[in-house]
Amino acid sequence: MEEKSVRKRREDDQSIQSNEAKTTNLQKQVGLISGICIIVGTVIGSGIFVSPKSVLSNVNAVGPCLIIWSTCGIVATLGALCFAELGTMITKSGGEYPYLMEAFGPIPAYLFSWTSLIVTKPSSFAIICLSFAEYVAVPFYGNCKPPQLVVKCLAAAVIMVITTVNSLSVKLGSYVQNFFTAAKLVIVAIIIISGIVLLAQGKTKNFENSFEDASISVGSISLAFYNGLWAYDGWNQLNYITEELENPYRNLPLAIIIGIPLVTVFYVLMNISYFTVMTSTELLQSQAVAVTFGDRVLYPASWIVPLFVAFSTIGAANGTCFTAGRLVYVAGREGHMLKMLSYISVKRLTPAPAIIFYGIIAILYIIPGDINTLINYFSFASWFFYGLTVVGLIVMRFTKKDRKRPIKVPVFIPILVTFISIYLVLAPIITNPELPYLYCVLFVLSGLLFYLLFVHNKFSWVQKISKPITMHLQMLMEVVPPEEDLN
Known part of the structure; x- marks a missing residue:
C-alpha cells in the first residue's frame, strides 16, 4: 500500500511539473514534411490549372513563356533563400513583420501589417475560396453559370470550415494541408505524365519555331513576370510560422530548398504538357486550361481534373489561412x-x-x-514590401553583425532580389500608369493615420472601450495572453 501511495505521489508530482512547464505559447508541431507541404500546397493553387495564359498573353510565344515560368521559379527561390537567413536569424512568426520591425522599426512593420491584414491576405483567401465554390457549383447547373448567391454562400461556408479547423488544432490543420497537397500532386502528376507520353509519341508540332512572333519589350516582359510571380506567390509562407517549426534552423531552409524548386519543375512541365495539345491561340481562348487539357486527353475520365483542381484550391486556402493567422497574431502581440x-x-x-x-x-x-482587379493593383505593394524586407537583410548585415546567422546567403543574392523588386514595382506603373496604383499607395500611407491614433498615442478612451470587450471575449473563447502559465 505504501509503495502504491509513493508511486501515485510521484506521478502526481510529475503531472504538476509537466503542467507547470506547459505554457500558452505556440507549440513546435510542424515538421519538415508538413513544412514542404505548406510551401507546395500554398503556392500551387488554382492559377496553374486555370490561367497560365496570363503569361502567354504578354509574350505571345511558347519559348519566351517557358523561359518566364522558369525564371520566376529562380526569382522565388532566391527570395526564399533571403527569407531563410532572416527566418533563422529572427525566429519569430509573422513573415516580413518581425524582420521589418528589427531592421527599420515599428512604422514600416505596421504599414506592412496594415496592408496585408486589411487587403492582400484576406482578399486572396476570399478569391481562392470563390474559385473553389465555382468549380464545385458548376456541375450542378449544367451549361448555365451558377448564381452568384450560391457561389458566395458556398465560399463563405468553406472559409468558416477552414477557419474552424485551424482554430481547433495545429496538427489538424497540418493534416488537412498534407492531404490536399497529396491530392493536388496526383493531378499534377497526371498532367505531366500525360504530356511526356504525348511528347514521346511525337506531339511536338507546337514547339516548332517557338520564338516566332514573340512580343518582347520591357513592358511586356515585366507584366509577364508579374503574372508568373503571382502564381508563385506563397514562397515565403513558412516564415509566418517559424515559432511552430520543429528545428527551424534545419527545417526552414531545407523545406524552401526542396519545396520551391519542386514547384518550379512542376510549373514548367505542366506548361509543356498544355502546349502538347493546344496551340498558343487555343490556350489563350481556353477559360480553364487544365480542364481543356483533360477534355482532350483524359476523356471519358476528364471529370478528374475539375475535382482535383477543387482539392488544389481548398488546399491553397487552408495553407493561406494557416500562415496568415500567425501574422495577425504577431501584430496583436506587438500592439x-x-x-x-x-x-x-x-x-x-x-x-x-x-x-x-x-x-x-x-x-x-x-x-x-x-x-x-483590386488584388492585381495590390500585388505591386506586396513586391514593395518583399524588396524592403530584403533591403532590411542587407542593412542588418551592418547594424546587427553579432546576431547568430545559421544560414548566410552570399550578399549578391539579396542585392539581386532588391533590384528585381524595384523593377517589378516600377515597371508596371511606368509602362501602364493608372489611377488605381495611386489609390493603392494612398491606402498604404493611410495606415500612418491609424498608427498615430491607436498605436503611438494610445488614447485612454480606446482602452476604456476595448478592455471590457476583451474581457468578455476572453471568457467566451477561453483564451489567454501568450506565455501565461496554464495553472
Missing part, C-alpha cells in the same frame, strides 16, 4: 492590432482569435463582386 488578437486558446494552443478575425475579414470581401 499593432487589438491585443486580443495575440491571445492563445488555453485548450487548443492555437491563435484562435487571430484566425477567426482573419476569416471574418475574408468573408466581408466575398460580399462585393469581383475583387481580382
Whole structure:
C-alpha cells in the first residue's frame, strides 16, 4: 500500500511539473514534411490549372513563356533563400513583420501589417475560396453559370470550415494541408505524365519555331513576370510560422530548398504538357486550361481534373489561412492590432482569435463582386514590401553583425532580389500608369493615420472601450495572453 501511495505521489508530482512547464505559447508541431507541404500546397493553387495564359498573353510565344515560368521559379527561390537567413536569424512568426520591425522599426512593420491584414491576405483567401465554390457549383447547373448567391454562400461556408479547423488544432490543420497537397500532386502528376507520353509519341508540332512572333519589350516582359510571380506567390509562407517549426534552423531552409524548386519543375512541365495539345491561340481562348487539357486527353475520365483542381484550391486556402493567422497574431502581440488578437486558446494552443478575425475579414470581401482587379493593383505593394524586407537583410548585415546567422546567403543574392523588386514595382506603373496604383499607395500611407491614433498615442478612451470587450471575449473563447502559465 505504501509503495502504491509513493508511486501515485510521484506521478502526481510529475503531472504538476509537466503542467507547470506547459505554457500558452505556440507549440513546435510542424515538421519538415508538413513544412514542404505548406510551401507546395500554398503556392500551387488554382492559377496553374486555370490561367497560365496570363503569361502567354504578354509574350505571345511558347519559348519566351517557358523561359518566364522558369525564371520566376529562380526569382522565388532566391527570395526564399533571403527569407531563410532572416527566418533563422529572427525566429519569430509573422513573415516580413518581425524582420521589418528589427531592421527599420515599428512604422514600416505596421504599414506592412496594415496592408496585408486589411487587403492582400484576406482578399486572396476570399478569391481562392470563390474559385473553389465555382468549380464545385458548376456541375450542378449544367451549361448555365451558377448564381452568384450560391457561389458566395458556398465560399463563405468553406472559409468558416477552414477557419474552424485551424482554430481547433495545429496538427489538424497540418493534416488537412498534407492531404490536399497529396491530392493536388496526383493531378499534377497526371498532367505531366500525360504530356511526356504525348511528347514521346511525337506531339511536338507546337514547339516548332517557338520564338516566332514573340512580343518582347520591357513592358511586356515585366507584366509577364508579374503574372508568373503571382502564381508563385506563397514562397515565403513558412516564415509566418517559424515559432511552430520543429528545428527551424534545419527545417526552414531545407523545406524552401526542396519545396520551391519542386514547384518550379512542376510549373514548367505542366506548361509543356498544355502546349502538347493546344496551340498558343487555343490556350489563350481556353477559360480553364487544365480542364481543356483533360477534355482532350483524359476523356471519358476528364471529370478528374475539375475535382482535383477543387482539392488544389481548398488546399491553397487552408495553407493561406494557416500562415496568415500567425501574422495577425504577431501584430496583436506587438500592439499593432487589438491585443486580443495575440491571445492563445488555453485548450487548443492555437491563435484562435487571430484566425477567426482573419476569416471574418475574408468573408466581408466575398460580399462585393469581383475583387481580382483590386488584388492585381495590390500585388505591386506586396513586391514593395518583399524588396524592403530584403533591403532590411542587407542593412542588418551592418547594424546587427553579432546576431547568430545559421544560414548566410552570399550578399549578391539579396542585392539581386532588391533590384528585381524595384523593377517589378516600377515597371508596371511606368509602362501602364493608372489611377488605381495611386489609390493603392494612398491606402498604404493611410495606415500612418491609424498608427498615430491607436498605436503611438494610445488614447485612454480606446482602452476604456476595448478592455471590457476583451474581457468578455476572453471568457467566451477561453483564451489567454501568450506565455501565461496554464495553472
